[in-house]
Amino acid sequence: MISFDLFYGVISMALNFIAFIALLILFLRLRVNNSRYSVLFIYSIFLKPKRFTVAFLSLFLASFFLAVGYIISFWISFSVPDTPFWEYTNILTFLSFMLFAIFFSGIYERKKEDKYAGTGSQTATPEGPQNDATRGGSK
Amino acid sequence: MSVKILRGFGMVLQLTTVVFGLLSVVGLLSAYFTSVIFIALAKHNKDRAPLTYFMLKPEASVYEIKLFILPAVAIFLVGVFTLLQKLSGTPSASNPTASIFFYTAYTFGLFTILALVYVEYRWYRHMKRFL
Numbered sequence: 431m432i433s434f435d436l437f438y439g440v441i442s443m444a445l446n447f448i449a450f451i452a453l454l455i456l457f458l459r460l461r462v463n464n465s466r467y468s469v470l471f472i473y474s475i476f477l478k479p480k481r482f483t484v485a486f487l488s489l490f491l492a493s494f495f496l497a498v499g500y501i502i503s504f505w506i507s508f509s510v511p512d513t514p515f516w517e518y519t520n521i522l523t524f525l526s527f528m529l530f531a532i533f534f535s536g537i538y539e540r541k542k543e544d545k546y547a548g549t550g551s552q553t554a555t556p557e558g559p560q561n562d563a564t565r566g567g568s569k
Numbered sequence: 570m571s572v573k574i575l576r577g578f579g580m581v582l583q584l585t586t587v588v589f590g591l592l593s594v595v596g597l598l599s600a601y602f603t604s605v606i607f608i609a610l611a612k613h614n615k616d617r618a619p620l621t622y623f624m625l626k627p628e629a630s631v632y633e634i635k636l637f638i639l640p641a642v643a644i645f646l647v648g649v650f651t652l653l654q655k656l657s658g659t660p661s662a663s664n665p666t667a668s669i670f671f672y673t674a675y676t677f678g679l680f681t682i683l684a685l686v687y688v689e690y691r692w693y694r695h696m697k698r699f700l
Contacts, residue, residue, distance in 0.1 A: 439655030446648030453641035460631050468631050476620045483610040489689075490603035496682070497596030504589040511583040527644065534637070 438517045445524040449531035456535035474536065485533035492526035495519050588675060595682050602689040609696040619699045633695075636688045643681035650674035 460468045475482050499519025506513040532538065609619050623630035654660065654670035661668070 435655050439652040443648040443652040446644045450641045450645035450648075453637050457635055457638040457641075460635050463628060463631070469627060471634075472623055472627050472630060476617060476624050479610060479614060479617050479620055482620075483607065483614065486603060486607045486610055490600060490607050493596055493599035493603050493685075497593055497600050500589050500593035500596055504586060504593050507583060507586045507589055511585055516589070524644075524648075531641065 434514075434517075438521065441521060442524050445521075445528045449524075449528040452528075452531040452535045452537050455537055471536075474539075481533055481536060485530050488526045488529040488533060492523045492530060495522040495526060499523070588679070592679070592682060595686055599682065599686045599689055602686065602693040605700065606689070606692050606696045609699040613699055619696050622695050633688075633691060636691065639684040640681050640688065643677050643684055646677040647674055647681055650677060 456471075459465075460471065462468065496519070499516050499522075502519075503513055503516040506515055613619055650670050650673045654667055654674055657667040657670060658664050659667060660671040
């Protein structure tokens with residue numbers, strides 16, 4: 431039987447690591463301005479808003495669990511300073527944040543796009559006059 | 570591990586109480602911002618009006634999306650230091666290593682939620698007009 435403390439440490443490490451990796455992959459893919467992937471990502475959030483909505487629902491749930499957990503711990507901590515109650519709600523918060531990172535970055539959808547992009551001649555990049563126009567307009 | 574920071578009015582204020590109060594206030598703020606973003610996105614699920622900003626200004630929206638790396642790095646460090654603290658034992662005066670890891674995890678947790686609220690506030694400014 432594993433103690434709850436060690437379980438909490440391992441599970442928070444695992445969930446936060448997955449969330450970090452998902453958002454890091456997204457960051458590295460969007461790093462180059464007006465690259466093929468960054469324009470494709472913006473098109474995908476416009477064409478499939480449901481995935482984005484679900485992502486922000488899970489981010490709301492993460493904030494909600496965090497707020498509820500710490501409000502209750504705040505009241506408990508006046509009498510019991512070493513309350514472990516926040517660890518229980520933090521697991522839910524980390525789980526929701528991991529779901530947010532996965533839905534937001536959409537890393538589970540990448541393989542399909544790669545397959546279509548690698549099939550051959552129709553790999554026309556969507557960048558072009560539109561991006562040049564926005565770049566010129568901003569300056 | 571309890572650090573008393575203030576005595577008076579017949580009670581003792583702990584450091585954990587202050588941190589819990591701060592985190593609950595910031596958590597409520599974060600829940601408000603994300604609920605506004607979520608309601609705006611869910612309300613305009615068919616016409617996608619809030620997402621036109623992201624289509625019309627691709628470079629600015631890529632910057633907004635890339636900002637989520639700040640809370641991601643911080644939450645990763647929270648996980649690392651939480652695991653290190655649980656492996657090194659209970660934090661106390663005789664176990665300074667565990668205490669250092671404990672307070673480092675606390676600090677990065679505070680940084681995570683503050684960075685997350687900053688990013689959410691930037692999104693909230695674009696989304697609130699569509700409520």
